[in-house]
Amino acid sequence: MKRRKFLRNSSTVAAGIISAPILASCNDQQPEKRTDITPILPIAICTWDFGNATAKAWEVLHDGGSSLDAVHQGVMIEENDLRNTTVGNGGRPDRDGNVTLDACIMDKDGNCGAVLAMQNIANPISVARKVMEETPHVMLAGKGAEQFAYEQGFEKVNLLTKKTKEDWLEWKKTSQYKPIINIENHDTIGMLAIDEKGDIAGACTTSGMAYKMAGRVGDSPIIGAGLFIDNEVGGATATGVGEEVVRTVGSFLIVELMRQGKSPQEACEEGVKRIIAKNKDKQDFQIGFIAINKKGETGGYCIHPGFTYRTYTKDGHVNNPSNSYLES
Ligand code: SD4
Numbered sequence: 001m002k003r004r005k006f007l008r009n010s011s012t013v014a015a016g017i018i019s020a021p022i023l024a025s026c027n028d029q030q031p032e033k034r035t036d037i038t039p040i041l042p043i044a045i046c047t048w049d050f051g052n053a054t055a056k057a058w059e060v061l062h063d064g065g066s067s068l069d070a071v072h073q074g075v076m077i078e079e080n081d082l083r084n085t086t087v088g089n090g091g092r093p094d095r096d097g098n099v100t101l102d103a104c105i106m107d108k109d110g111n112c113g114a115v116l117a118m119q120n121i122a123n124p125i126s127v128a129r130k131v132m133e134e135t136p137h138v139m140l141a142g143k144g145a146e147q148f149a150y151e152q153g154f155e156k157v158n159l160l161t162k163k164t165k166e167d168w169l170e171w172k173k174t175s176q177y178k179p180i181i182n183i184e185n186h187d188t189i190g191m192l193a194i195d196e197k198g199d200i201a202g203a204c205t206t207s208g209m210a211y212k213m214a215g216r217v218g219d220s221p222i223i224g225a226g227l228f229i230d231n232e233v234g235g236a237t238a239t240g241v242g243e244e245v246v247r248t249v250g251s252f253l254i255v256e257l258m259r260q261g262k263s264p265q266e267a268c269e270e271g272v273k274r275i276i277a278k279n280k281d282k283q284d285f286q287i288g289f290i291a292i293n294k295k296g297e298t299g300g301y302c303i304h305p306g307f308t309y310r311t312y313t314k315d316g317h318v319n320n321p322s323n324s325y326l327e328s
Helices: 003-009 020-024 051-062 067-079 124-134 142-151 162-172 242-248 250-259 264-277
Strands: 043-047 101-106 112-118 139-141 189-194 200-206 227-230 234-240 287-293 298-302 308-313 316-321
Touching (some): 043 051, 043 287, 051 189, 051 308, 101 227, 227 250
Antiparallel strands (some): 101 112
8 A cells, every 4th residue: 555545544643643753664665744734836926916927937837847937937027027117127217317126036945146236137037046056146236246147148228218217307306205105006026936846936026116316225135135935934025115124134034933833924914013113103105025835825914005916826816915004
């Protein structure tokens, strides 16, 4: 009898009387890892209603691809979409009119790579992956990141579109810097995926806050803040005002809360509450967290209503409205 069937049929095991190590001595095979819940695998999840991105990630996962390839190819869809003014090519510029992009990627082994405030390159997530795979470093910033990208064969691209230039010139008339809550109902894309093997990876990419100071970098390319993966536990990623996410090392915090036993939903809620606790007099900003655990369970939570997150599993492709700390 196959070992799996033996375990299922054994009333003694069902009663929990015989432990796995004792069972292992019944035959030559290694004991199987026993789990109570069937993992929902594979799965892709991302911040906001970036359905084209999760569809691409699902395509990769469904073909048996790795979670790393899935998140990489998934978020690239948004980097390449010129209609999206918050990610990649076509993203809004800083106050000087320069588009500076941030991205990071992390794999199942804790390897990671990031680019910060990089100009003239359309796919920062691909450069971040090159940093991870081709250099001894984790982060490259500014001119160094751009130079590295050219060395890796990336092309120089003008990232400022006619539309974002016009909007910037309009903004300059008042030059008022105020992060907009739920800007155009999308923002940074952070994506988490688990592949058929059960391995977790994540990616996060953004053009950052529109009209930020030159050189400003938010949470999105900072491992632990905008994204964190621990293949034993789960992953988390963030969107919103990056300064606040950095102050709580939000994504790392959420993964650690899951390690301590919280569900992804409970961990996201606690992450938002920690941010609120540090901002007692100020709540006019948005933060959204999403998380996934090793079982494929997901969660999402935000400060203001309006944040949504996409999930793609064999059961469907859904845009989930997130619960929020504040009511509308
Ligand atoms: C940042 N978290 O640069 C990113 C961008 C974002 O609302 O999500 N903006 O702070």
